[in-house]
Amino acid sequence: MVVKIDDVARVxxxxxxxxxxxxxxxxxxxxxxxxxxxxxxxSLNYQPNAVARQLxxxxxxxxxxxxxxxxxxxFGQLVAELEKRLFDSGxxxxxxxxxxxxxxxxxxxxxxxxxxxxGLIVGAQNRGIDEYHKANLPVVAIxxxxxxxxxxxxxxxxxxxxxxxxxxxxSGAKHIMNTDGxxxxxxxxxxxxxxxxxVMKSHNMVPHTYLVDFSWDIKKKKQAVKEMFAKYPEMDxxxxxxxxxxxxVWRTATELGYKVPDDLKIVGYDGANITRVLLPELTTIEQxxxxxxxxxxxxxxxxxxxxxxxxxxxxxxKIWHGTSV
Amino acid sequence: MVVKIDDVARVxxxxxxxxxxxxxxxxxxxxxxxxxxxxxxxSLNYQPNAVARQLxxxxxxxxxxxxxxxxxxxFGQLVAELEKRLFDSGxxxxxxxxxxxxxxxxxxxxxxxxxxxxGLIVGAQNRGIDEYHKANLPVVAIxxxxxxxxxxxxxxxxxxxxxxxxxxxxSGAKHIMNTDGxxxxxxxxxxxxxxxxxVMKSHNMVPHTYLVDFSWDIKKKKQAVKEMFAKYPEMDxxxxxxxxxxxxVWRTATELGYKVPDDLKIVGYDGANITRVLLPELTTIEQxxxxxxxxxxxxxxxxxxxxxxxxxxxxxxKIWHGTSV
DNA sequence: GTGAAAGCGCTAACAT
DNA sequence: ATGTTAGCGCTTTCAC
Numbered sequence: 001m002v003v004k005i006d007d008v009a010r011v012x013x014x015x016x017x018x019x020x021x022x023x024x025x026x027x028x029x030x031x032x033x034x035x036x037x038x039x040x041x042x043s044l045n046y047q048p049n050a051v052a053r054q055l056x057x058x059x060x061x062x063x064x065x066x067x068x069x070x071x072x073x074x075f076g077q078l079v080a081e082l083e084k085r086l087f088d089s090g091x092x093x094x095x096x097x098x099x100x101x102x103x104x105x106x107x108x109x110x111x112x113x114x115x116x117x118x119g120l121i122v123g124a125q126n127r128g129i130d131e132y133h134k135a136n137l138p139v140v141a142i143x144x145x146x147x148x149x150x151x152x153x154x155x156x157x158x159x160x161x162x163x164x165x166x167x168x169x170x171s172g173a174k175h176i177m178n179t180d181g182x183x184x185x186x187x188x189x190x191x192x193x194x195x196x197x198x199v200m201k202s203h204n205m206v207p208h209t210y211l212v213d214f215s216w217d218i219k220k221k222k223q224a225v226k227e228m229f230a231k232y233p234e235m236d237x238x239x240x241x242x243x244x245x246x247x248x249v250w251r252t253a254t255e256l257g258y259k260v261p262d263d264l265k266i267v268g269y270d271g272a273n274i275t276r277v278l279l280p281e282l283t284t285i286e287q288x289x290x291x292x293x294x295x296x297x298x299x300x301x302x303x304x305x306x307x308x309x310x311x312x313x314x315x316x317x318k319i320w321h322g323t324s325v
Numbered sequence: 326m327v328v329k330i331d332d333v334a335r336v337x338x339x340x341x342x343x344x345x346x347x348x349x350x351x352x353x354x355x356x357x358x359x360x361x362x363x364x365x366x367x368s369l370n371y372q373p374n375a376v377a378r379q380l381x382x383x384x385x386x387x388x389x390x391x392x393x394x395x396x397x398x399x400f401g402q403l404v405a406e407l408e409k410r411l412f413d414s415g416x417x418x419x420x421x422x423x424x425x426x427x428x429x430x431x432x433x434x435x436x437x438x439x440x441x442x443x444g445l446i447v448g449a450q451n452r453g454i455d456e457y458h459k460a461n462l463p464v465v466a467i468x469x470x471x472x473x474x475x476x477x478x479x480x481x482x483x484x485x486x487x488x489x490x491x492x493x494x495x496s497g498a499k500h501i502m503n504t505d506g507x508x509x510x511x512x513x514x515x516x517x518x519x520x521x522x523x524v525m526k527s528h529n530m531v532p533h534t535y536l537v538d539f540s541w542d543i544k545k546k547k548q549a550v551k552e553m554f555a556k557y558p559e560m561d562x563x564x565x566x567x568x569x570x571x572x573x574v575w576r577t578a579t580e581l582g583y584k585v586p587d588d589l590k591i592v593g594y595d596g597a598n599i600t601r602v603l604l605p606e607l608t609t610i611e612q613x614x615x616x617x618x619x620x621x622x623x624x625x626x627x628x629x630x631x632x633x634x635x636x637x638x639x640x641x642x643k644i645w646h647g648t649s650v
Numbered sequence: 651g652t653g654a655a656a657g658c659g660c661t662a663a664c665a666t
Numbered sequence: 667a668t669g670t671t672a673g674c675g676c677t678t679t680c681a682c
Contacts, residue, residue, distance in 0.1 A: 004675055015653045020677055028651050045459055050439040051385065052675035054376045056658045062419075062440075070395045071405035071598055080396035083422050092436055094387075095420050097408050111417055114375040115387075134370055218602065247603050273396055277543065278572050278603040329659055340669045345661055353667050377659035381674045 003044045012040035023048060054116065062092050063300065064112035066105060067123040068214065069097045072244065073272035074289070075123065078142065081293035082121060089301060091118070098124040100215035106131060113137065119300045125185050138303035140296050145186045151303070153296045153313050154188040160285040160317040161195025164239040164267040167283070169203055171325050173237025173265050176200065177228070178209045179249075180241050189241065192269060192285075196239055208232060212245055221245065225252045236264055243268040243275045243284055250282070250324065266324040276320065283322040291315045328369045337365035348373060379441065386416050388625065389437035391430060392448040393539065394422045398568065398597035399614070400448065403467065406618035407446060414626060416443070423449040425540035431456060438462065444625045450510050463628035465621050470511045476628070478621045478638050479513040485610040485642040486520025489564040489592040492608070494528055496650050498562025498590050501525065502553070503534045504574075505566050514566065517594060517610075521564055533557060537570055546570065550577045561589055568593040568600045568609055575607070575649065591649040601645065608647040616640045 005023075009016040014033060021027045022037040040046070054060045063086050067075045083093045094117060096108030105124045109131045112120060119138040132139060132150065143154045168176050180193045193209055200207040210228045212221060225248055229235070240246035246268030250260055258264045268275075271286030292315055299309045330348075334341040339358060346352045347362045365371070379385045388411050392400045408418045419442060421433030430449045434456045437445060444463040457464060457475065468479045493501050505518045518534055525532040535553045537546060550573055554560070565571035571593030575585055583589045593600075596611030617640055624634045 005677095006675085016676080017653055017678080018651090021652085024677080026678090030651060033651080047435065047439050049380075049441060049675055050436075051376055051379045051441050052658090053677075054658095055374075055380050055660090055675080056677050058658075060376065069405050070408070071402040073398075073599060073603075076401040077396045080394050080422055083395070083420060084424075087421070087433075092440065093420050095408060095418050096412070097405055099409075108412075110372065111375075114372050115417065116374060116376050244599070244602055251602075251605065274398060274569075274599060275603060277569055277576075278398075278600060280576070330661095331659085341659090342661080342669060342671095343667090346668085349661080351662090355667065358667080374659050377674090378661075379674095380659080380676090381661050383674070 003046050004049065005046075007044055008037065008040045008046050011044060012036045058116070060116045060118055061090055062094055062115065062117045064094045064096065064108070064115075064117040064120045065122075066096045066098055066108050066112070066120065068100050068125070070095070071097075073274035074242070074270040074287070076274065077272045077289050078123065078293060081290055082297060085293055085297040089297065100125055109135070119304050121296050121300055125187070138300055140300045140303070142292060142296055143188055145188060149311070151299050151309050151311050151313070152188065153292050153299065153315070155287040155292065155317050156314050157188050157191035157317075158195045160269060160287075161192035161239070162199055163317070163319055164192070164269070164285050165196045165199040167267060167319065167325055168237040168239060168265055169199070169205070171237075171261070171265055174205070175232070175234045176205065176207075176237040176239065177232055177235050178207065178239045178241070179212045179228075179245060180209050181214050182211060192239075192241055212241070214242075218248070221248055222252060225249055226256075229253070229256055237266075238264065239267045239269075241269050243270040243272070243279070243282060246282055246284065246324075247275075247279055261323065261325050268324075271320045279322075280320075281322040281324055282320075283325040284320045285317050286320045287317055288315050328371050329374065330371075332369055333362065333365045333371050336369060337361045383441070385441045385443055387419055387440065387442045388416045389419045389421065389433070389440075389442040389445045390447075391421045391423055391433050391437070391445065393425050393450070395420070396422075398599035399595040399612070401599065402597045402614050403448065403618060406615055407622060410618055410622040414622065425450055434460070444629050446621050446625055450512070463625055465625045465628070467617060467621055468513055470513060474636070476624050476634050476636050476638070477513065478617050478624065478640070480612040480617065480642050481639050482513050482516035482642075483520045485594060485612075486517035486564070487524055488642070488644055489517070489594070489610050490521045490524040492592060492644065492650055493562040493564060493590055494524070494530070496562075496586070496590055499530070500557070500559045501530065501532075501562040501564065502557060502560050503532065503564045503566070504537045504553075504570060505534050506539050507536060517564075517566055537566070539567075543573070546573055547577060550574055551581075554578070554581055562591075563589065564592045564594075566594050568595040568597070568604070568607060571607055571609065571649075572600075572604055586648065586650050593649075596645045604647075605645075606647040606649055607645075608650040609645045610642050611645045612642055613640050 005016045005019050009019045022034050070076050070079050098105040113135050121140045123142040139150050141152045178196045197207040253264050268282050268284035271284045302309045330341045330344050333344045347359050395401050395404050423430040438460050446465050448467040464475050466477045503521045522532040578589050593607050593609035596609045627634045
């Protein structure tokens, strides 16, 4: 049988109210009582039942995280940083990997709400889901447009796209492509593409964006990349919207006999820890993941405390210079 | 105000017991009542409070995961697979990134126990922590020796070490090194080293193991790797105990002017998804992550159901042939 | 300075 | 086929 507050009270020879008081440092307690209670807790190896406390207090100190998957350098690092900061602020983390499946995302959302999380940080995709609204719960989005009243943290996507495209142009590429995710997924990440298109046009070059869906499996992606090479054989530069896809493009290019960067220059986006160890040769736009995590957590906590926060917070990016340009 | 079971009961014109019954499909209900209740739930957008249920049922459908960090190809993939399977079995996941800090691990453990998790899957390091014992909770360890009565899932570390070492020898390397984590961390992963040493000896070669601590930051690791090169300039082959470190060794070797695989052959260990995309050139011993996650989850659930499971389950590894050997 | 009692939202005997 | 009631383990008024 698991020990509960009454057991501690009995052993210490006090009421459970008193035990609760020492547990929470509340009200007047005599030194002697405090000691007795502590001793009893010690000897019984008492662990308070957080669930009972949660029910009464209507506060769980739980935060839900909904992201596509933790099996990705960027999201893995982001979730790790978020978790660290939340833990330091006294929150535990309930996690959901939505795999870009709106149905799954909705299930997670329901479960998390049912579990009475105090707040949510989401990097999953669907803005259509009413629940986010109905939930009436503090929510912070990372790099996703949720709706008008949910604060968003994003890297400076436009600047990133601009830096990437200019880098390619300045290093001599003439036929520069771009990849982007599905356009019906409303995300600030499309601004990378907007920047690409504008920079291209201002240099009198023709922009071409090729769709690569984040949720495709690796085979399908590789297939798509091959098609792209077939369709645009003159391509000599490409700005890929994330590093994993950029690696795939590089790989495929090599297989097809292209030399990087001589025949093809590649710029990615993300620049997470793992990528910089496994593939530092990839020139990429680096998002300040730590900074973003920090902002997301502090914004969420501010909201949980019922205060207002800015609706959009943009953090600067920088170029990681590899050898792929 | 958030809607609760009594509100639904009132609107549906029934007692809350009845609402609870339709919620849980228990007992005899007339079609008509069921419909009324469903309508009421719908119109009120009722979401049951899982915390209240948890308190009564003494079962949370929550599983705790304690791993060093999700910001790593192997653990990221592992956690993603675990979470997926747990979700499919009706469990939500509370996560803790222990960062190889035993103090942090202990804090997580306490929090998770306090939150009444139904079980724990751990890949963190400390076997000394009494709490795992005291917890009296279903626990499954991945690649960690906890203590005699906690089931362990591990890849065939010995076979992996053997395959790696033999591969290096057969491809002509004469001075083969090995890296390993701290020996005081009791983990089945040391069997990789055991195999290395035995294979080396059986070929009349002298084994040398160099310590690289998982918890060092990247600068310190790089420093250590450089020292190793300085100390063993004759090295022409190395079996590195994980892929991230192997990438670092490769990188450092290149900076020092070695050509891989001509001057130095490298074999890693892990072979996770991300690594195979970002650095497929790395020859490595591939752990069957999916299989391990599947086993861990089914073993945990079996334990949660009060049934016995084997104490050690070993899954086979295979070689991923890159170009680094 | 400490205790008795009510109640957080739900489920499950035990009625009827 | 449905309702009444007690209770899960905790916190907090309110009383002394």
